[in-house]
Amino acid sequence: DTAVSQTPKYLVTQMGNDKSIKCEQNLGHDTMYWYKQDSKKFLKIMFSYNNKELIINETVPNRFSPKSPDKAHLNLHINSLELGDSAVYFCASSRDPGEKLFFGSGTQLSVL
Amino acid sequence: GNSVTQMEGPVTLSEEAFLTINCTYTATGYPSLFWYVQYPGEGLQLLLKATKADDKGSNKGFEATYRKETTSFHLEKGSVQVSDSAVYFCALSDQRNTPLVFGKGTRLSVIA
Numbered sequence: 001d002t003a004v005s006q007t008p009k010y011l012v013t014q015m016g017n018d019k020s021i022k023c024e025q026n027l028g029h030d031t032m033y034w035y036k037q038d039s040k041k042f043l044k045i046m047f048s049y050n051n052k053e054l055i056i057n058e059t060v061p062n063r064f065s066p067k068s069p070d071k072a073h074l075n076l077h078i079n080s081l082e083l084g085d086s087a088v089y090f091c092a093s094s095r096d097p098g099e100k101l102f103f104g105s106g107t108q109l110s111v112l
Numbered sequence: 113g114n115s116v117t118q119m120e121g122p123v124t125l126s127e128e129a130f131l132t133i134n135c136t137y138t139a140t141g142y143p144s145l146f147w148y149v150q151y152p153g154e155g156l157q158l159l160l161k162a163t164k165a166d167d168k169g170s171n172k173g174f175e176a177t178y179r180k181e182t183t184s185f186h187l188e189k190g191s192v193q194v195s196d197s198a199v200y201f202c203a204l205s206d207q208r209n210t211p212l213v214f215g216k217g218t219r220l221s222v223i224a
Contacts, residue, residue, distance in 0.1 A: 004155075033211060041150070041199050041217040048211050056211055090155055098144070098205035101212060103155030 003027050006091045006104035013081055014112055021076045021107045023091030031055075031097050032074040034066060035090040037106070043090075049074055050097060078109075086111045114139045118202045118215035125192055125222050133187040133218045135176075135202035143204040145169075145178055145185040146212065150199045159187075159200070192222045 006023040013019055025032060033056075034046040047066045048056035054066070063079045078085060091104040119134040137143065144163045148156040160169030165180035176187045185202060202215040 031211075041219065043156075043201065043214045043217065045211055092155075097211050100146070100158050100161070101148075101156070103157065105153075105155045 002104075004091055004093055004102050004104040006089075006107055008107060009105065010108050010110075012110045012112065015081055015083060017081050018077070018079045019081060019109075020078070021089055021091075021109075023074050023076070023104060025072055025091075025093040025102070027093055027095075027102060029093040029095050029102070030071060031094045031099075032068065032071075033092045033094075033101070034074065034076050035092060035103075037088045037090060039087070047074075047076075048097065055097065081109075081111045083111050085109060114143070114204060114206055114210075114213045116202050116204055116213055116215035118200075118218050120216075120218070121199075122219040122221055125220070127194055127222055127224050128191045129222075131187070131189040131192045131196075131220065133200055133202075133220070135185045135187065135215060137183050137185065137202075137204050139183075139204055139206050141206055142180075143206045145176070146203040146205070147174070147176055147185070147187050148201040148203060148214075150201065150217070152198070156201060192220070194222045194224055196220060197222045 004025045031050045049068045052068045088106045092101045115138045146161045147159040149159045160171040162169040162178035168177045199217045203212045
């Protein structure tokens with residue numbers, strides 16, 4: 001079984017659309033994250049949830065909204081997609097903040 | 113604040129060459145240090161880690177030693193293989209329940 005799974009793997013959409021990326025972990029971890037990786041491979045944290053509560057919310061446009069229905073899930077909803085949102089988005093989890101991270105395989109978002 | 117600086121890539125080596133990827137850090141206190149590897153099309157995965165000064169992390173022939181006096185955690189491998197081609201990320205955790213801080217990544221290409 002995949003430890004951290006995210007769907008879809010590829011997402012191609014038009015500017016202005018709204019889309020969601022789903023993430024689930026079966027590791028029993030308390031902390032989940034969303035990272036954005038740009039074309040130069042620079043990895044930037046976007047959000048972090050611990051026990052369903054938001055603990056990190058970096059400077060991210062409010063078009064991005066995370067939702068954590070339970071400890072095992074952290075979904076990312078993006079409104080009014082823009083060209084600059086094109087990137088690979090990674091979900092990750094850890095037992096506690098600052099502990100070893102387990103990453104999903106990424107969602108490549110292309111906004112046309 | 114905490115930060116990680118790693119050498120800019122890309123690094124291109126011939127098979128069986130010696131590899132060094134430099135990483136230095138700035139942190140308060142005594143952070144844990146990590147190297148993550150990202151193979152093409154995949155998420156990041158932990159390669160090795162060290163939790164205190166003079167510790168050596170090792171895995172798959174890679175090594176890194178936690179040097180407090182030089183605030184460094186350089187990654188080394190004596191003989192690289194084509195299969196080592198990937199992007200390598202240095203990261204730190206300040207163990208105060210804050211998410212890992214990543215460097216910008218170094219792309220390694222090994223040619224036969």
